[in-house]
Amino acid sequence: MTGTTTGTDAPTPAQPTAAARAERGTWSLSWHGLRTVTRLELRQRVRSTRWKLALVLWVLVVALITGLTTWAFAVEARDSSYSGPGDPFGGMIYSIVVLFVLFLGLLVAPTLSSGAINGDRNAGTLATLQVTMLSPAEIVLGKLAASWLAALAFLVASVPFVVWALFAGGVTVLALVGTLLMLAVVLGVVCAVGLGFSALVTKPSAAAVLTYLTIGTITVVLPILFGLLAPLTTTSDPVRVWTQTSFDQDTGFAEECEWRTQVREVWHHERTWWMLAPNPFVLVADAQPLVADPDEMNDTNLLAMMQYGVRYAMTDEGAERNECWTRLGPDPDAPVEETVVTDRMAWPWGLGFDLLLGGAGAAVAVRRLRIPAGVLPKGTRVA
Amino acid sequence: MVAASLSTMSPGSGVAAHGVRRSFGSVQAVADVDLVAAPGRVTALIGPNGSGKTTLLLMLAGLLAPDGGTVSVAGFDPVTQSYQARSRTGWMPDVFGTWDSLTAREVLTTVAGAYRIAPADGGRRAAELLDLVHLTELADQPAHVLSRGQKQRLGLARALVHDPEVLLLDEPASGLDPRSRVDLRVLLRRLAAEGKAVLVSSHVLAELDEMADDAVFLSRGRTVAAETIESAGETRRWRITALDPEALVAHLARAGVAYDVDPDGGSVLVPLSADTEAAALLGDAVRAGIDVVSLAPAGGVLEQKYLALEEERR
Numbered sequence: 062m063t064g065t066t067t068g069t070d071a072p073t074p075a076q077p078t079a080a081a082r083a084e085r086g087t088w089s090l091s092w093h094g095l096r097t098v099t100r101l102e103l104r105q106r107v108r109s110t111r112w113k114l115a116l117v118l119w120v121l122v123v124a125l126i127t128g129l130t131t132w133a134f135a136v137e138a139r140d141s142s143y144s145g146p147g148d149p150f151g152g153m154i155y156s157i158v159v160l161f162v163l164f165l166g167l168l169v170a171p172t173l174s175s176g177a178i179n180g181d182r183n184a185g186t187l188a189t190l191q192v193t194m195l196s197p198a199e200i201v202l203g204k205l206a207a208s209w210l211a212a213l214a215f216l217v218a219s220v221p222f223v224v225w226a227l228f229a230g231g232v233t234v235l236a237l238v239g240t241l242l243m244l245a246v247v248l249g250v251v252c253a254v255g256l257g258f259s260a261l262v263t264k265p266s267a268a269a270v271l272t273y274l275t276i277g278t279i280t281v282v283l284p285i286l287f288g289l290l291a292p293l294t295t296t297s298d299p300v301r302v303w304t305q306t307s308f309d310q311d312t313g314f315a316e317e318c319e320w321r322t323q324v325r326e327v328w329h330h331e332r333t334w335w336m337l338a339p340n341p342f343v344l345v346a347d348a349q350p351l352v353a354d355p356d357e358m359n360d361t362n363l364l365a366m367m368q369y370g371v372r373y374a375m376t377d378e379g380a381e382r383n384e385c386w387t388r389l390g391p392d393p394d395a396p397v398e399e400t401v402v403t404d405r406m407a408w409p410w411g412l413g414f415d416l417l418l419g420g421a422g423a424a425v426a427v428r429r430l431r432i433p434a435g436v437l438p439k440g441t442r443v444a
Numbered sequence: 445m446v447a448a449s450l451s452t453m454s455p456g457s458g459v460a461a462h463g464v465r466r467s468f469g470s471v472q473a474v475a476d477v478d479l480v481a482a483p484g485r486v487t488a489l490i491g492p493n494g495s496g497k498t499t500l501l502l503m504l505a506g507l508l509a510p511d512g513g514t515v516s517v518a519g520f521d522p523v524t525q526s527y528q529a530r531s532r533t534g535w536m537p538d539v540f541g542t543w544d545s546l547t548a549r550e551v552l553t554t555v556a557g558a559y560r561i562a563p564a565d566g567g568r569r570a571a572e573l574l575d576l577v578h579l580t581e582l583a584d585q586p587a588h589v590l591s592r593g594q595k596q597r598l599g600l601a602r603a604l605v606h607d608p609e610v611l612l613l614d615e616p617a618s619g620l621d622p623r624s625r626v627d628l629r630v631l632l633r634r635l636a637a638e639g640k641a642v643l644v645s646s647h648v649l650a651e652l653d654e655m656a657d658d659a660v661f662l663s664r665g666r667t668v669a670a671e672t673i674e675s676a677g678e679t680r681r682w683r684i685t686a687l688d689p690e691a692l693v694a695h696l697a698r699a700g701v702a703y704d705v706d707p708d709g710g711s712v713l714v715p716l717s718a719d720t721e722a723a724a725l726l727g728d729a730v731r732a733g734i735d736v737v738s739l740a741p742a743g744g745v746l747e748q749k750y751l752a753l754e755e756e757r758r
Binding site: 084085086091093094096097098100101104105108109184185186188189190191192193194195196432433434435437 | 468503505506507508509510522523525526527528530531533535537539541542543544545546550554555557558559560602606
């Protein structure tokens with residue numbers, strides 16, 4: 062038996078791919094490869110009726126919430142004695158719609174990516190992509206781009222309602238742009254986390270649950286932990302207090318005040334504020350222009366309130382207190398250095414953390430798609 | 445024979461595996477496989493269910509890392525030179541998953557894109573391949589309306605998109621109708637004639653008989669034999685049927701020919717090592733006045749070989 066019977070011992074079939082033969086590794090990326098994977102994924106998504114149904118439902122729910130909020134505050138405004146420009150509750154309507162869109166987005170985004178890898182593996186279509194000249198990074202990032210674009214479609218579908226709320230007044234266009242950008246980034250991060258879990262576990266539903274847990278951790282668990290850690294971050298500090306030495310017996314208002322140094326329990330929340338930063342709601346709230354003076358917020362805006370809260374948490378309360386209560390509230394003439402809420406921003410830190418989280422998800426997925434596969438995770442098959 | 449072909453095969457072509465092992469947990473799927481699939485030839489990979497055929501093909505396709513041994517595909521190591529090896533390998537899996545909502549044409553153009561073929565060339569290549577596997581009429585139907593056999597043909601087309609040097613086909617004929625089986629055989633012969641190394645796994649031996657040049661037998665994850673199918677001087681069994689079986693048996697006994705009466709009744713099995721012997725046997729029998737109805741090889745070469753191996757193992 063001889064190996065070659067055709068006479069050409071080095072077959073040279075036409076190679077349409079000869080130009081691209083340079084060795085490519087796990088992390089190689091090309092526009093061509095990304096586009097191929099993204100188009101494949103989007104084609105499949107667009108053709109599924111489930112997705113269209115979800116989009117229609119989404120629009121209905123967001124419309125309902127926007128409508129109800131507008132109506133409720135319109136009734137409220139009629140009864141109030143507000144005389145300024147625009148709707149007194151414009152900012153409130155806007156912030157409720159934005160927060161609700163974010164909430165729905167956090168519910169929908171994990172389902173968009175949590176089946177992207179293990180679902181394909183179960184359907185036997187993942188290996189057929191892996192054996193091609195696509196790199197693992199191209200497959201993962203292509204899938205990420207597709208699920209992110211799908212999530213953005215939901216966001217785009219809610220833009221009319223957010224803009225509608227904007228017209229109610231009280232919010233600047235700059236705030237709107239910042240908010241939408243941050244919403245888009247947050248959805249992308251959730252998709253990336255979902256993709257990572259999709260590569261780690263066999264079942265799409267399990268990946269979705271793990272993604273919800275992760276998002277739940279940064280959204281709910283960390284803020285709770287921030288509160289629970291208060292005893293640990295509270296210390297007994299000497300505080301200079303501008304306090305009343307005598308007061309009116311009838312009204313209780315101060316007549317005379319002076320400096321006293323007292324030992325007070327001070328909660329140093331400026332040491333643990335970072336636990337609030339990765340929270341998607343905080344991110345979106347903090348990434349708008351700071352309202353100059355919270356006391357002058359002439360309408361209530363949930364986003365602005367959250368932003369103020371976070372900035373306050375970042376601020377060291379200082380070593381002086383004004384406890385001289387007069388008819389006008391705290392003594393306006395007190396020589397007390399007032400605590401000024403910081404204008405340092407929380408969102409870059411939160412964004413950085415969340416991007417790292419999303420990046421870790423994508424990196425895990427890429428590592429899991431490397432071939433040839435060594436040890437296979439339990440319950441997975443190659444093809 | 446494996447050793448001979450290893451030494452004569454030019455390096456950097458076809459498929460060569462040496463001492464390949466792979467286990468999943470405690471299950472040793474592939475224990476020790478030596479295999480050569482030379483360019484220009486169709487090599488059959490034969491073994492019962494669970495003998496490690498699919499695992500072996502996954503390793504050759506570069507999807508699974510072997511625990512030990514060496515593999516070379518088109519001159520590249522699928523482990524260390526994955527990209528180079530992949531770009532020259534066409535793999536058709538046994539369980540055929542497809543992107544259900546895509547049309548047959550889109551499946552092929554997508555795969556062409558994944559092999560970095562320019563869109564225009566990819567479209568042309570897709571049309572060519574659809575024609576080759578007779579799916580042109582269904583080209584723009586979603587893949588989920590295709591029958592199992594049609595999907596199988598689409599899978600074959602998919603493996604050919606980038607004109608690979610090495611073709612790894614896992615049970616390509618399962619689900620195919622007789623016409624498609626013939627087409628598959630003709631196609632694989634043609635691809636081999638173009639100089640490609642074609643490795644086909646199956647446990648349906650009759651279909652391999654007609655298309656394969658070489659055969660590698662696997663059992664319990666080991667290579668138990670590697671054969672060239674048309675090997676000269678190989679003894680195989682022929683089946684003779686006569687109107688009067690007793691007269692035939694008497695004739696064979698008189699002529700001193702070794703024979704077995706087929707337990708199925710009616711016919712007699714005779715080991716012969718060449719076609720000329722068969723002709724001589726037939727001539728003698730007819731001259732002796734036996735009414736011979738038929739004389740033909742009993743089962744395919746592969747089937748006989750396979751059954752012989754099974755018997756040896758018992």
